[in-house]
Amino acid sequence: MYKYLMKSLLLFWLLVALPAKSQTINLIEGIKIKNGHHDEALFYYNNNWRALRHKALELGYIQSFEFIESSLEAPLEFDILLITKYANQSDQEQAEARFEAFIAQSGAVKLLNNIQPNEFRERVFVASGKGLQQQQLNSYEPLKEILVDGLAHPWSMAFLSEDEVLVSEKDGHLLKVNLLTKHKSVIQGFPEDLANNITIDASQYEPGIYPSSLNGRTGSFNMGIFDVVLDPNFADNQLVYVAYAAQKSDSFTTKVIRATLQNDRLVDVKSIFVADPYTPGAWHFGGGLTFGIDGKLYITIGERLFNEVNQPDMPIAQNLADKRGKIHRINPDGSIPFDNPKFANSTATSIYAVGIRAAQGLTVDPSTGHIWFSEHGTHQGDEINLLQAGANYGWPIKTTGTYRHKNYTPPTLSDRTFTDPVWYWRHTVAPTGLTFYTGNEFPQWKNDLFVSGLSRGSLWRLRIVDNSIKAVEELFVDDRVRSRKIVQSPAGKLYLLTDEDDGKIISIRKK
Numbered sequence: 180m181y182k183y184l185m186k187s188l189l190l191f192w193l194l195v196a197l198p199a200k201s202q203t204i205n206l207i208e209g210i211k212i213k214n215g216h217h218d219e220a221l222f223y224y225n226n227n228w229r230a231l232r233h234k235a236l237e238l239g240y241i242q243s244f245e246f247i248e249s250s251l252e253a254p255l256e257f258d259i260l261l262i263t264k265y266a267n268q269s270d271q272e273q274a275e276a277r278f279e280a281f282i283a284q285s286g287a288v289k290l291l292n293n294i295q296p297n298e299f300r301e302r303v304f305v306a307s308g309k310g311l312q313q314q315q316l317n318s319y320e321p322l323k324e325i326l327v328d329g330l331a332h333p334w335s336m337a338f339l340s341e342d343e344v345l346v347s348e349k350d351g352h353l354l355k356v357n358l359l360t361k362h363k364s365v366i367q368g369f370p371e372d373l374a375n376n377i378t379i380d381a382s383q384y385e386p387g388i389y390p391s392s393l394n395g396r397t398g399s400f401n402m403g404i405f406d407v408v409l410d411p412n413f414a415d416n417q418l419v420y421v422a423y424a425a426q427k428s429d430s431f432t433t434k435v436i437r438a439t440l441q442n443d444r445l446v447d448v449k450s451i452f453v454a455d456p457y458t459p460g461a462w463h464f465g466g467g468l469t470f471g472i473d474g475k476l477y478i479t480i481g482e483r484l485f486n487e488v489n490q491p492d493m494p495i496a497q498n499l500a501d502k503r504g505k506i507h508r509i510n511p512d513g514s515i516p517f518d519n520p521k522f523a524n525s526t527a528t529s530i531y532a533v534g535i536r537a538a539q540g541l542t543v544d545p546s547t548g549h550i551w552f553s554e555h556g557t558h559q560g561d562e563i564n565l566l567q568a569g570a571n572y573g574w575p576i577k578t579t580g581t582y583r584h585k586n587y588t589p590p591t592l593s594d595r596t597f598t599d600p601v602w603y604w605r606h607t608v609a610p611t612g613l614t615f616y617t618g619n620e621f622p623q624w625k626n627d628l629f630v631s632g633l634s635r636g637s638l639w640r641l642r643i644v645d646n647s648i649k650a651v652e653e654l655f656v657d658d659r660v661r662s663r664k665i666v667q668s669p670a671g672k673l674y675l676l677t678d679e680d681d682g683k684i685i686s687i688r689k690k
Contacts, residue, residue, distance in 0.1 A: 210243075212240075321689065321690065323658065324685065325684075327358065327361050327683065330351070330683065331350040331351030332348060332663070332679065333348055334348065334403065334405050334612075334664065335408075335664055336674065340669075342357060346676075346684070347404040347407045349404060350403050351404075352404070353365070358684070368445035369404075372434075374399075376397065377397065378396070379397075379461070387486035387488040388460050403423065404423045405422040405424070405433075405464065406466055406612075411470050417441065418440075419439075420435060420437050420451075421435070422435045427457045430457035431457060431459070431464075432454045432458070432483075433465055433480050433481075434452065435450070435468065435478055436450050436451065437449050449513070450513075451476075451512065456501070462484070463481030463483050463485070464480070465537065466479065467539045467540055468541065469541045470511075475510060475516055477508050477531065477550060479538040480507060481538065483504075487575060487584040487587035488584040494576070494589060496575065499522045499527065499530065502529070504533065505531070505535055506530075508529060508531035515529055520569035531568060532571070533570075534576075536560075539553060540610060540611050540613040540630065542614050549565060549566070551563060551628065557582055559605060560578045560603065562602065563601050563603070567598060571595050571597050575587075576590070579603040601647065608634050608639070609634040611663050611678075612663060612664025614629055616671075618667060618671025618672060620673075620688065628641040628642075628643055633678055638653065638662055638675065640652045640653075660677050660679075660683075663677065672687075
């Protein structure tokens with residue numbers, strides 16, 4: 180009821196806020212672009228809706244906007260034209276007929292976005308105006324192309340060269356893959372304590388550790404091989420770093436190793452981080468890795484619980500004596516940096532930030548050096564966060580979603596200060612691996628953050644200004660595929676890893 184009331188109020192506000200004259204002309208709006216900011220203007224209008232047109236003007240994306248009589252026959256002088264799309268089909272057909280007549284000599288109509296009717300009653304159409312040809316509008320349309328298939332739920336990819344990569348399979352091996360020949364070879368020498376195929380006997384554990392619905396099933400679940408990254412000086416030392424789920428008897432944790440890549444084998448393997456304690460349970464290991472511009476290795480570790488019913492009195496992600504539910508920062512050899520933040524009563528000096536439920540994606544913004552990470556919620560609560568030394572991201576005391584256990588009530592912990600997410604979705608996305616785009620193939624995407632999602636197979640593009648997310652776009656809404664990570668090659672090409680039994684490496688390129 181509340182949702183529909185808000186939609187009605189939004190529509191009423193839009194109609195009231197416009198000049199009276201515009202209410203009778205089908206809300207046709209002409210926009211002039213400022214200083215060549217065509218893509219920024221389109222992106223801003225697409226994701227922030229026209230109620231914020233004054234903000235686009237303030238940001239310098241547009242020079243001006245005005246509402247136009249639909250009967251006007253004068254030549255177009257606008258870069259972009261917008262029209263409301265009505266829920267009523269009859270009203271829509273009349274509006275489109277007037278709109279088509281109005282822009283008959285200005286190029287074809289192009290759908291700007293694909294907002295579902297249950298999200299907004301309005302949609303927006305855009306048409307090319309004077310001096311802007313249809314070919315220009317389509318010049319950056321992205322296309323997906325499958326390069327490699329037959330992978331066992333690929334998790335991460337690290338570039339040895341532009342055409343040769345290391346690929347970690349969550350349900351398989353660490354591989355070397357040639358993107359041109361499609362040849363795959365298994366990297367030998369991986370530690371034998373890898374956990375990636377267990378049979379669940381829920382009766383042996385307290386309720387909630389393993390869902391009873393999975394009793395008797397065999398699989399990897401959230402286990403397996405996670406992120407793989409190269410040392411910043413890989414060309415000289417051939418060092419690689421891999422996070423994975425490690426097993427000890429019937430208990431598990433997240434472990435990070437460092438090894439030398441010698442041909443197709445890991446040698447001199449060293450365990451540089453273990454997220455004690457080992458516990459039963461097959462979920463939320465974390466496993467994200469990235470090197471900061473400071474040369475330190477950052478590691479995401481999930482809290483390892485499936486259900487809040489199993490939270491101790493002091494929640495795991497808030498317990499400073501427990502490495503789970505944290506982001507850690509270590510030197511490349513596993514030692515602890517002297518300038519790590521100091522947490523009172525903490526025995527784990529590798530801790531850099533706390534209050535983490537299940538973070539996987541971790542990446543560096545090359546333009547600022549800031550580190551960003553994605554965070555899984557339960558029911559909603561999926562977030563994008565800016566990593567800050569000593570920050571507490573709130574879980575489970577504070578969340579933008581709800582809890583899996585409907586009767587769970589977290590403790591107050593009034594002595595904690597929590598850091599809000601920079602962005603969160605109001606529906607489940609399950610965001611995973613993310614990267615900043617710095618390539619040249621899609622100039623209008625320059626410096627945007629790309630985030631892949633497991634839920635509904637989504638891929639998102641986020642525009643960040645001054646550490647604030649100003650616009651969000653979902654790509655390939657007509658071709659969704661469950662996605663684990665998006666990565667960029669040394670030459671600036673984008674690749675997507677799909678989380679499937681027949682996992683794929685997909686190239687995203689210009690049409």
